Amino acid sequence: MALTKNQRRTRIKNRIRKVISGTETRPRLAVFRSNKEIYAQVVDDVSGKTLAAASSRDKDISSAKGNKSEVATFVGKSIAEKALKAGITSITFDRGGYLYHGRVKSLAEGAREAGLKF
DSSP states (O other): OOOOHHHHHHHHHHHHHHHOOOOSSSOEEEEEEOSSOEEEEEEETTTTEEEEEEETTSHHHHTOOSOHHHHHHHHHHHHHHHHHHTTOOBOEEEOTTSOSSTHHHHHHHHHHHTTOBO
């Protein structure tokens, strides 16, 4: 029986989440990518709280021009600024079952440029 793309991604995501967990001192940067948009959250898994969030649908980012990878870089910079404002400097990166390539990589590089360490 062949798996669909989403089933395959879910399996990979679950395998990653067995190892990666966000703590208060080093939260998890979770990425979700849809066909049009990209979302990022900084999550403390111990308390189950989202500490910061950014997406390509935010007003300041949705007005930005560029292709989807360039917009993902803006989202990475935005999430890093929000995280630094909340006192978070280092995170663990959760690519959410997606390949570290394209928009996911752009988001990560944007977050690194803005000062997050991972």
